[in-house]
Amino acid sequence: MRMMCGKEEKVLGVQKAPGNCPYCGGGVAATDVEAKWLLCFLPLCTNNKRRFSCTACSRRLVSYPAIVHD
Ligand SMILES: [Zn+2]
Numbered sequence: 001m002r003m004m005c006g007k008e009e010k011v012l013g014v015q016k017a018p019g020n021c022p023y024c025g026g027g028v029a030a031t032d033v034e035a036k037w038l039l040c041f042l043p044l045c046t047n048n049k050r051r052f053s054c055t056a057c058s059r060r061l062v063s064y065p066a067i068v069h070d
Contacts, residue, residue, distance in 0.1 A: 010034045017052055026056025 010033065017030035031051045037044040052061040 005038060005040050008036045008038055010036070012048070021054035021056060021059065021061065023059055024054065024057045026054045028061060029053055029055045 012032040012034050014029050014031045017028040019028050020026065021028055029052070031053065032048060033051055034046060034048050036046045053059065054061060
């Protein structure tokens, strides 16, 4: 069994986000990611986050307008 230390990320799903890419005007995809910090085999904590990226130019939209709350 392999020891795993560090961070593990799992993509939960991708959906279309409202708005357009500020760089090329393409569509925006919201990727839900579950991030888990591991201390060897012991999961420390998990948190889910949402990332935005452009579906056309693949840029990470880090400063995409404060996440749409629904
Ligand atoms: Zn783009």
